[in-house]
Amino acid sequence: MSKLIVQKYGGSSVANVKKINQVAERIVSYARKKNEIVVVVSAMGDTTNELISLAKEINPQPSEREMDMLISTGEQISSSLLAMALHKKNYDAISFTGSQVGIITDVYHTKARILNIETKRIKDELQKAKIVIIAGFQGLSTHQEITTLGRGGSDLSAVALACALGADVCEICTDVEGVYTADPRIVKEAKKISYITFDEMLELASRGAQVMHKRAVEVAKKFNIPLHVRSSFSKKEGTIIMKKTSYIEEPIVRGIAFTEDEAKITVCNLPDKPGVAALIFNELAQNRINVDMIVQNVSHRKITDISFTVPKTNLLKTIKVSKRIAERIGAEEVLIDEDVTKVSIVGVGMKSYHGVAASCFSVLAENKINIEMISTSEISISCILRKKDGKKALKALHKEFELDKIKSRS
């Protein structure tokens, strides 16, 4: 039976003419089966970064509105080229910008949120049996301006389109074969995960797994759109991200994320009284700094320390803001530690199993790895470690939870 399929191809999948032709061939293999196909593409390879560099060379603090005018061209280029590649294979295709197709967003340039998608133009073209190609990562604001959606924007475009069109499938086609139990570049025994829940994927994504961005998974979860993360250049089944997996023998831990992109900040010797933590984190939030883990020490004589982690990209701003607050609240000093790593184990099974945390900490202890911060959620445990211990910890945990023994679909 014919289906409505939304497919997203990332930048590395359309990085050059050869790859664009391969992607076109892949799309054709679906079109031959009389499916209706909507394709979302990212900009070719490094185009976006090159445009950003060019902008910063001209103006180190470019206007966000003009930035969107500039970088939205990247996806327009790849979309039109993909349409031409499909024409060459005698398939009818038509490319659109986000503005043309009515992907309506709010007015926050470079990080806009999708408000609505007008599907008429897409449906009209599908009706004419055309393959519809849409520039990802971009939209049109309610002020009639070109906007971009920020990191993971093309994934988000695909998910939102799948939702608006009521697609049967939303495929995220990328340069890896799916979601793995750990980064296969570090843990060579890492296995591809066949099925994973939205919540687990969200945890993995926010803990450092780069295969999919959190925002797209959030939207997919909200509207219950199953996602299929798979390779752009192989027919192998990838990872299906869905509401609930129904495998009988689900492993307790589903995956382990790993990141070196965060830094640890400690505000030392601050008065332990109500409102102090609120003051710090409100101020950080107002400065749009995303705080991840937070740990407050046990208080001694009404004096305590607060440690938290932030993305290294926000580090300079965080230091500035933290020092200002520290002075205001009479804290002694602000310590910055960039030499840390974060390892997180994730799995919905965890909450109903005792001893996962204990196993985790034991394994690290056996390997003489010191844990500096711990944070737990319903479905994850994250530990901040010395950077030098990160990869050793990742491998040890992967083995402990027997992730090397799970079976992937072909």
Place this chain on the structure above:
Amino acid sequence: MSKLIVQKYGGSSVANVKKINQVAERIVSYARKKNEIVVVVSAMGDTTNELISLAKEINPQPSEREMDMLISTGEQISSSLLAMALHKKNYDAISFTGSQVGIITDVYHTKARILNIETKRIKDELQKAKIVIIAGFQGLSTHQEITTLGRGGSDLSAVALACALGADVCEICTDVEGVYTADPRIVKEAKKISYITFDEMLELASRGAQVMHKRAVEVAKKFNIPLHVRSSFSKKEGTIIMKKTSYIEEPIVRGIAFTEDEAKITVCNLPDKPGVAALIFNELAQNRINVDMIVQNVSHRKITDISFTVPKTNLLKTIKVSKRIAERIGAEEVLIDEDVTKVSIVGVGMKSYHGVAASCFSVLAENKINIEMISTSEISISCILRKKDGKKALKALHKEFELDKIKSRS
């Protein structure tokens, strides 16, 4: 008094970051005087050609609709970068695509014609004292598709905007200092022309002078918008193109154009009866081939030859079409000659002076240059010569009509 100024900057004027900054500085020098400024930009340097090559690598016959999607990004990039450069100099600026600003065209992709310009958004931004930057060469069709305007498209955008906005001045800023009496790369005595009429400029442009494209001059003439062609990187006055010049001692010949971009086709021994020429040129027109000069030989025994010239870019198509017609009408053969050059002398003064043609032919004869085809209009005489004679003819004619002795404005 403050003026509304439309300025167009060509691709070589915004080819890199340094030049974009220089153009920004030039714009600022006008903005400081409280002028209202609308800037039209071309794509950076060779961007358009690079995009076209990329497209042809994917599909040797790319769809024109997708071609427009692709190449319109070039001007969007340069516009936004120029806006950023102006922001850096603390001037408020905003960039727009042709679609955003309502440059409405017909539906003929890659060669669209401007039908109308909705000026509201531009006027609103000028009202807010912003410098308005508009991506040249592009528009939005009545079918809501992105279109491009073909060769000389950015000049056309500028002229049409100047017209729609009722601008006081329309400057065409380019990599030369104005219009010259002949190509200064060939004739080193060539002089910059201070004033020239629309008609003369049209003749020069269609006879090979590359400084401005014919279509833009046609529109400027139609709406009587004086154009100032000048250097992007110097304060020198350039050439003003206007309805009527009022110099007392106008030279008879104003400029000499030269081109090697045409080929000569001869259809030999065809029956000299009514309708044959119409048949040939109708068929060529239907194939969108632009014929320039046409000469029909004096008939002998009801048999004649017809020669005409076409741009070399259309040569293959022309040969195909001509051979088909030749066969149909019983002509003997079709001769192709690419080894020709065309030299044209232009000047509104010519029509009221006797002997210009005679002087022209005498000079060529004195230099032993054979004339193969001649065509004259009210204000021009064009000759097709052997390619090897072209530059010699250009120099001799430039001297004969004393173009090396005219005085330019500073």
